[in-house]
Amino acid sequence: MAVRQSSDLTKFKETLKTAKNVVILSGAGISAESGIPTFRGAGGFWRKYQASSLATPEAFKTSPSLVWEFYHYRREVAAKAQPNAGHIAIANFEAKHADKKITVITQNVDGLHARAGTKNLIELHGNLYKTRCTKCKEVLVNFDSPICEALTSRGAPDEKVVGSDIPVKSLPHCKKPGCEGLLRPHIVWFGESLESAVLERAGEAMESCDICLVVGTSSVVYPAAMFAPQAAARGAVVAEFNIETTPATPDFQYYFEGPCGTTLPRALTE
Numbered sequence: 001m002a003v004r005q006s007s008d009l010t011k012f013k014e015t016l017k018t019a020k021n022v023v024i025l026s027g028a029g030i031s032a033e034s035g036i037p038t039f040r041g042a043g044g045f046w047r048k049y050q051a052s053s054l055a056t057p058e059a060f061k062t063s064p065s066l067v068w069e070f071y072h073y074r075r076e077v078a079a080k081a082q083p084n085a086g087h088i089a090i091a092n093f094e095a096k097h098a099d100k101k102i103t104v105i106t107q108n109v110d111g112l113h114a115r116a117g118t119k120n121l122i123e124l125h126g127n128l129y130k131t132r133c134t135k136c137k138e139v140l141v142n143f144d145s146p147i148c149e150a151l152t153s154r155g156a157p158d159e160k161v162v163g164s165d166i167p168v169k170s171l172p173h174c175k176k177p178g179c180e181g182l183l184r185p186h187i188v189w190f191g192e193s194l195e196s197a198v199l200e201r202a203g204e205a206m207e208s209c210d211i212c213l214v215v216g217t218s219s220v221v222y223p224a225a226m227f228a229p230q231a232a233a234r235g236a237v238v239a240e241f242n243i244e245t246t247p248a249t250p251d252f253q254y255y256f257e258g259p260c261g262t263t264l265p266r267a268l269t270e
């Protein structure tokens, strides 16, 4: 459903002021200015691989070594990155508005919203710094760098690096006595379902918000892609912040073009 669109920031800020329940839905674009590549465009490759093709259960089954190198690289990049003005504007907005219910729902796995100080956070797709045992399913927070000895100096993104030959026994394993299962990143990979409790929390926030900011997401990865169009369809005010339009742009009332490290601080501060 196409709606008449506006980029009137003053009008948007007036609406935001009176809102009681705010959702900020973010994607990889909000971390681009922190130096973390998105999965679209030139940054979407690691070695010769399309990054999204390695974020799959099939890739992990075929080569856990290759997928662990890819995630080791991503953990190291995100650990060195800093939250940018966009993440900080969101965290400050939450801290300053105890009168509103503010929920950040992110598709990102880099942990930068939390590091910026966001408290009410739903990480839809997991987190780079959590592992899950493929055998006993235990989820643990893990900031080790490198996560195991065998990954030292591995994970280079250079496309000249071919193959990956770390023996499975040298990859991260569960430390629970009697288990010793292979660990995997606690990430929702393409083709996998979101955790039902997480999805439920996100659904509740989306259903009850009166305003939603959609920031730096291509709005093509489901189910997050349907959240904001559904909110718009039931009459919530939705504003998109992106450097380019997306398939969902025509559904939204506001569109603010530009890097969100610039546009968000303008929109979220009085």
Ligand SMILES: NC(=O)c1ccc[n+]([C@@H]2O[C@H](COP(=O)([O-])OP(=O)(O)OC[C@H]3O[C@@H](n4cnc5c(N)ncnc54)[C@H](O)[C@@H]3O)[C@@H](O)[C@H]2O)c1
Residues within 6 Å of the ligand: 026, 027, 028, 029, 030, 031, 032, 033, 036, 037, 038, 039, 040, 107, 108, 109, 110, 111, 125, 215, 216, 217, 218, 219, 220, 221, 241, 242, 243, 244, 246, 258, 259, 260, 261
């Ligand atoms: N940082 C991360 O944690 C990270 C990085 C890459 C991919 N992912 C995962 O990949 C999937 C990709 O979906 P997605 O929609 O989040 O990302 P995406 O890569 O599909 O799209 C990124 C979007 O951000 C926009 N963008 C780029 N730079 C921007 C900027 N400075 N300001 C505003 N917008 C900007 C792009 O135009 C694009 O629409 C998600 O499931 C996510 O979990 C996460």
Ligand SMILES: [Zn+2]
Residues within 6 Å of the ligand: 133, 134, 135, 136, 137, 138, 174, 175, 176, 179, 180, 181
């Ligand atoms: Zn285990």
